[in-house]
Amino acid sequence: MPSGPYDADAVEEKWQQRWLDEDTYAYREGEVDDPNTAFAIDTPPPTVSGSLHWGHVYGTVLQDIVARFTRMQGEEVYYPFGYDDNGIASERLTERELDIRHQDYERKEFQQKCREVCAEFEDEFTENMQSFGFSIDWDNTYRTIEPRVQRISQLSFIDLYEQGKEYRKRAPAIWCPECETAISQVETEDDEQDSHFHDIAFDVVNADSAGQEEFTISTTRPELLPACVAVFVHPDDEANQNLVGQAARVPLFGHEVPIIADERVDMETGSGIVMSCTFGDQTDIEWYQAHDLDLRVAIDESGHMTEVADEYEGMSSADAREAIVADLDETGALLDRWPITHTVNVHERCGTGVEFLVADQWYVEMLDSTDEYLEAGREMDWYPEKMFSRYKHWIEGLQWDWCISRQRSSGIPFPVWYCDECDGAVMAEKADLPVDPLSDDPPVDACPECGHDEFVPEDDVFDTWATSSLTPLINAGWDWDEDAGEFTMDNPELFPMDLRPQGHDIISFWLFHTVVKCYEHTGEVPFDSVMINGMVLDENRKKMSKSKGNVVSPQEVKAQFPVDAARFWAAGSSIGDDLPYQEKGLRAGEKLLQKLWNASKLVDSLTPETTPEIDDEELSALDRWLLAELDAEAEFVREKLENREFSKARDSLRSFFWGTFCDDYLEIAKQRVREEDDESAKYTLTVAHRRFLQLFAPVLSHITEEIWQEMYSEGTGFESVHRTAWPEPTGIDADHAAGETAMAVVGALRRYKSERQLPLNAELSAVSVYGEIAGFENDIRNVMHVDRLETLESEPEIESVVTGIDLDYSIVGPEYGADVSDIDAGIERGEYEIRDDGETLAVAGHELSADEFSVERERQYTGEGEMLEADDALVIVRE
RNA sequence: GGGCUCGUGGUCUAGUGGUUAUGACGCUUCCCUUACAAGGAAGAGGCCGGUGGUUCAAAUCCGCCCGAGCCCA
Structure with missing residues (x-):
C-alpha cells in the first residue's frame, strides 16, 4: 500500500532492476502474427567515446514515451540499442586512454585495442542508460564494429558495386597533416587564426600582348607558390580583363600558369587577382575541376614540401613559408606583408589547419537518383512535418556523389584487391565476408581482366556513415543467402522500420544516407515515420558545450531529481523545437509525482481490496460524469501521443488529473465514502484511478509501476503496467452540461x-x-x-x-x-x-x-x- | 555568405485570419479543510522581437530588419 512520502530514489532503482530481470521490454517475436503488430524503432547509435549527454537523455525519453505508449496499443515493440564504435571518435579515445598512436600499430592490433577500450566505455554507457529506466530491449544490441555488422557493411558495398552504383576516382581529400589521416568535412571546424597577407608580384609572360609587365596577387599561403596552377580574375573586373587569356610566370619557381576569368574570385580581397594552387582551399578544388587544371602537389602527407618545391623540398610547410617569403623579399617580388586574422578550416580534434590531398576514392553515385530519394522522403510521415524541408533542401543542394573511402588505419576495410598490372578491382566473395584484404587473399588466382597474378590490397576503410546508414538492415538481420543467391532478412517483419527518432542536426547526412542505402538495397523506404527532436539548450537558451562550461550532466540531474521528473520535463517539448534545460520544469514534474502519490494514498484508503460490482445505471450523476470525461481525456491523450504531441498530452492529462479529478471530484467522493459508505463512489474511484495510472504510464514510467503493483497487481506473475492495454472507453453516458454547470457552481461558491x-x-x-x-x-x-x-x-x-x-x-x-x-x-x-x-x-x-x-x-x-x-x-x- | 527553423506576461509554453491570447513556474493576498503547505482559493502581470504591407479584421499571411538554434559554404 502506498504510504508515507514518495521515495523516488528507492522506487526507481527497484523497478529498473525488476524490468531488466523480468525482460519486461524484450521483443516477443512469438507474439507477432503479422508485420503490422510489430513496431520497430531504429535509433541512430551514439558514439560511446564520451559520457552520456543530457541531450541523449532528452531524445531517448521521447523515443521511450512512444515505445511505452505503442506497447499499450497492443503492438509488439522492437526497441534495440546500438553503439557506434566504428569511427575516428573511438580511435581518438583509444589513443588518449592508452596514450598510444595508431601509426605505431598494425591495423588489426590497433582495432583490438579500440574494441577493448570501447567495451569499457560501453559498459559505463549502458549502466547510465539503464539508470534512466528506458524500455530498451537490452537483449538486442549491436556494435557498428562487430563482425556481423562488418559483414553487412561489406555486403552493402559489394551489392552497390554490382548494381553499378559505385565508382572509383582520383579526387582531393581533406587531410590532417598532424594526425596523418584523411578526415571528412564534418570533422572540420572554423577557427580564427593570426596570419599574414602577402602581396606578391607575378610577371606576365607576354607583356606586349597584355599591355603590362606584372601584376600583384594577395595570399596568406606563400608556401603554396610551387603548387600554383593558375591565376584568376573576376569577369566583371574591367581593370584586369586585359590579363585574361595571358600566361603568368610564378616567382622563384618560374613555371608558367594560365590567367583565367571566373566569378568565384572575390574582387574585394587584395588586388582582386588570385592564384589557384593544388590545393589551398575548397575554391581551388572547384577551379581544378571546372577548368581542368594541372595537379601540382607541393605538400605531402606529413606536411612537408615535395619535389615540386625544388630547393625547399623536405622542409615543413611552416619553415618553407618563412624561407619563401624571405627569398621573395630578396628578389623584390614581395611587395607588401601585413598581419591579419582570418578563418581557417581546422581539424576539430587537434586544431591543425587542414590540407588537401589527392587520392583514389570510392564514391556512391547519388546525383543520378535524387528524385527518387526526394520521393522516398515524401513517403515517410514526418513529425513535425516542417522538418521534411531540411531533407528536401539538402537533396536539392547536393553537388557531389558520396565519397565513402577514408585513408585511416581503423575501421571496416573495403573488401577489394586491385590487379597490380591493370588496376582492375577484384571484389571478395559474399560468402567470405567479413574480410580484411590486408591479411586475407583475394578470391581469384589471376586477374579476370588481364590474367596477371599479383594483387594489391585496398588499405582504405569505409566512412563511418557507410556503416551507420545501415542500421535498419542491421536490426532486421539482413544477409546474403549463398544457396538461394539472394538477400534475406532474419526478421522481415521489422523492415521497413516503423519509427526513426533522431535530432534535427543529423537529417542531412545520417537520415539521408540511411534512406539512400536501404532504398538501393531493398527498393523500399526504410522508415514509415521520422520523429525529429530538437536540441537541448542551457537555462539561458544557449547551446551546451564543454568550452562554455554549461553542460548538464545526467548523473548530476539524477542526484537531484527523480527520473520521472526528468521525463515530465522532456515531455513538455513541442516535437522538433529546441528545449532549454530548466530546473523548474523538473520541479514541476516532482510536484506532480507527489500529487499522484498522495492522491493514490487517498484513493487506496477509500476503496476496498476488491472493486465493487456495480451496473452503470446505478452510478450517481457525478460518477457517470467523471467517467465520461475520463473517456474523452483518454482518447485525447491517445490521439496526442499518436501524433507525437507530447506536451499537449502531458499538460492536458496533468490538468485533468489535478484539477478535475483531485480538486473537484476527489473532494466530493471522499466525503461520500466516509460519510455514506457510497459504493458508486468507491467503484468510480477505483476505475478512474487505474486509468490515470495507465494514462500517465508512458511519461511517468516508474511511479505508475510502483502504485500499480502496490494496488492492482493480481495473481502470482509479474504484469507490468507498461504491458497492459490502453484503457478502452467505459462508454458511460453522462449529462455533460449538468456536470460542467455543477462544477462551475462549486467554483463560484469557492470564489x-x-x-x-x-x-x-x-x-x-x-x-x-x-x-x-x-x-x-x-x-x-x-x-x-x-x-x-x-x-x-x-x-x-x-x-x-x-x-x-x-x-x-x-x-x-x-x-x-x-x-x-x-x-x-x-x-x-x-x-x-x-x-x-x-x-x-x-x-x-x-x-x-x-x-x-x-x-x-x-x-x-x-x-x-x-x-x-x-x-x-x-x-x-x-x- | 546561403538555406531551414524559432522569437507570445519575469521564465517556459498553447494558440496558424475573427477582436476578451492558453496553461505552468515565479509573484501578491487569504486559508494549517485528518491524501498532499512541494497543498487549496483568489489576484496582479503580455500593445504576441521590430518595422512596413495585404485584409472589414493580423500573434496568425507577405516583405524587410534584429536576435537565437541547426545545417551548409
Missing part, C-alpha cells in the same frame, strides 16, 4: 468564500441555484458545506441593463466587408436599435440578424442575498 476570506469548509446556510444541475445537488451541498440547497424553477428577480453589443465578426466580417467599421462606430456611439424582441439589430443602415450579434447585459439581483454567476447558472447565497 465567494475566498473573496470573503472564509475557510473553504465554512458553512453556508442557504444557496439557491438557477441552472441545470439535476443529480448533482447533494454533491454541491456536501462539498461546499451548504445547509439548504434549492434549485429555482424560474429566473430570480433580476434587472438587466444593456451594456453593449458583441458582434460575431466571423459572420459579420465576410457579410458586410468594409461597412464593418461603420457598424462598429454606430454601436460605439449608441446609435442602434434592437428590434423584434432581440432578433434584429439595426445599425448604420444595416439590419443584423440574431446569429450575427449578441446583447451584452449586466444583471443585477434585487432580491435577498448575493447573486453569483457560474457559467450559465445563477447562484444566490443567503448566509
Whole structure:
C-alpha cells in the first residue's frame, strides 16, 4: 500500500532492476502474427567515446514515451540499442586512454585495442542508460564494429558495386597533416587564426600582348607558390580583363600558369587577382575541376614540401613559408606583408589547419537518383512535418556523389584487391565476408581482366556513415543467402522500420544516407515515420558545450531529481523545437509525482481490496460524469501521443488529473465514502484511478509501476503496467452540461468564500441555484458545506441593463466587408436599435440578424442575498 | 555568405485570419479543510522581437530588419 512520502530514489532503482530481470521490454517475436503488430524503432547509435549527454537523455525519453505508449496499443515493440564504435571518435579515445598512436600499430592490433577500450566505455554507457529506466530491449544490441555488422557493411558495398552504383576516382581529400589521416568535412571546424597577407608580384609572360609587365596577387599561403596552377580574375573586373587569356610566370619557381576569368574570385580581397594552387582551399578544388587544371602537389602527407618545391623540398610547410617569403623579399617580388586574422578550416580534434590531398576514392553515385530519394522522403510521415524541408533542401543542394573511402588505419576495410598490372578491382566473395584484404587473399588466382597474378590490397576503410546508414538492415538481420543467391532478412517483419527518432542536426547526412542505402538495397523506404527532436539548450537558451562550461550532466540531474521528473520535463517539448534545460520544469514534474502519490494514498484508503460490482445505471450523476470525461481525456491523450504531441498530452492529462479529478471530484467522493459508505463512489474511484495510472504510464514510467503493483497487481506473475492495454472507453453516458454547470457552481461558491476570506469548509446556510444541475445537488451541498440547497424553477428577480453589443465578426466580417467599421462606430456611439424582441439589430443602415450579434447585459439581483454567476447558472447565497 | 527553423506576461509554453491570447513556474493576498503547505482559493502581470504591407479584421499571411538554434559554404 502506498504510504508515507514518495521515495523516488528507492522506487526507481527497484523497478529498473525488476524490468531488466523480468525482460519486461524484450521483443516477443512469438507474439507477432503479422508485420503490422510489430513496431520497430531504429535509433541512430551514439558514439560511446564520451559520457552520456543530457541531450541523449532528452531524445531517448521521447523515443521511450512512444515505445511505452505503442506497447499499450497492443503492438509488439522492437526497441534495440546500438553503439557506434566504428569511427575516428573511438580511435581518438583509444589513443588518449592508452596514450598510444595508431601509426605505431598494425591495423588489426590497433582495432583490438579500440574494441577493448570501447567495451569499457560501453559498459559505463549502458549502466547510465539503464539508470534512466528506458524500455530498451537490452537483449538486442549491436556494435557498428562487430563482425556481423562488418559483414553487412561489406555486403552493402559489394551489392552497390554490382548494381553499378559505385565508382572509383582520383579526387582531393581533406587531410590532417598532424594526425596523418584523411578526415571528412564534418570533422572540420572554423577557427580564427593570426596570419599574414602577402602581396606578391607575378610577371606576365607576354607583356606586349597584355599591355603590362606584372601584376600583384594577395595570399596568406606563400608556401603554396610551387603548387600554383593558375591565376584568376573576376569577369566583371574591367581593370584586369586585359590579363585574361595571358600566361603568368610564378616567382622563384618560374613555371608558367594560365590567367583565367571566373566569378568565384572575390574582387574585394587584395588586388582582386588570385592564384589557384593544388590545393589551398575548397575554391581551388572547384577551379581544378571546372577548368581542368594541372595537379601540382607541393605538400605531402606529413606536411612537408615535395619535389615540386625544388630547393625547399623536405622542409615543413611552416619553415618553407618563412624561407619563401624571405627569398621573395630578396628578389623584390614581395611587395607588401601585413598581419591579419582570418578563418581557417581546422581539424576539430587537434586544431591543425587542414590540407588537401589527392587520392583514389570510392564514391556512391547519388546525383543520378535524387528524385527518387526526394520521393522516398515524401513517403515517410514526418513529425513535425516542417522538418521534411531540411531533407528536401539538402537533396536539392547536393553537388557531389558520396565519397565513402577514408585513408585511416581503423575501421571496416573495403573488401577489394586491385590487379597490380591493370588496376582492375577484384571484389571478395559474399560468402567470405567479413574480410580484411590486408591479411586475407583475394578470391581469384589471376586477374579476370588481364590474367596477371599479383594483387594489391585496398588499405582504405569505409566512412563511418557507410556503416551507420545501415542500421535498419542491421536490426532486421539482413544477409546474403549463398544457396538461394539472394538477400534475406532474419526478421522481415521489422523492415521497413516503423519509427526513426533522431535530432534535427543529423537529417542531412545520417537520415539521408540511411534512406539512400536501404532504398538501393531493398527498393523500399526504410522508415514509415521520422520523429525529429530538437536540441537541448542551457537555462539561458544557449547551446551546451564543454568550452562554455554549461553542460548538464545526467548523473548530476539524477542526484537531484527523480527520473520521472526528468521525463515530465522532456515531455513538455513541442516535437522538433529546441528545449532549454530548466530546473523548474523538473520541479514541476516532482510536484506532480507527489500529487499522484498522495492522491493514490487517498484513493487506496477509500476503496476496498476488491472493486465493487456495480451496473452503470446505478452510478450517481457525478460518477457517470467523471467517467465520461475520463473517456474523452483518454482518447485525447491517445490521439496526442499518436501524433507525437507530447506536451499537449502531458499538460492536458496533468490538468485533468489535478484539477478535475483531485480538486473537484476527489473532494466530493471522499466525503461520500466516509460519510455514506457510497459504493458508486468507491467503484468510480477505483476505475478512474487505474486509468490515470495507465494514462500517465508512458511519461511517468516508474511511479505508475510502483502504485500499480502496490494496488492492482493480481495473481502470482509479474504484469507490468507498461504491458497492459490502453484503457478502452467505459462508454458511460453522462449529462455533460449538468456536470460542467455543477462544477462551475462549486467554483463560484469557492470564489465567494475566498473573496470573503472564509475557510473553504465554512458553512453556508442557504444557496439557491438557477441552472441545470439535476443529480448533482447533494454533491454541491456536501462539498461546499451548504445547509439548504434549492434549485429555482424560474429566473430570480433580476434587472438587466444593456451594456453593449458583441458582434460575431466571423459572420459579420465576410457579410458586410468594409461597412464593418461603420457598424462598429454606430454601436460605439449608441446609435442602434434592437428590434423584434432581440432578433434584429439595426445599425448604420444595416439590419443584423440574431446569429450575427449578441446583447451584452449586466444583471443585477434585487432580491435577498448575493447573486453569483457560474457559467450559465445563477447562484444566490443567503448566509 | 546561403538555406531551414524559432522569437507570445519575469521564465517556459498553447494558440496558424475573427477582436476578451492558453496553461505552468515565479509573484501578491487569504486559508494549517485528518491524501498532499512541494497543498487549496483568489489576484496582479503580455500593445504576441521590430518595422512596413495585404485584409472589414493580423500573434496568425507577405516583405524587410534584429536576435537565437541547426545545417551548409
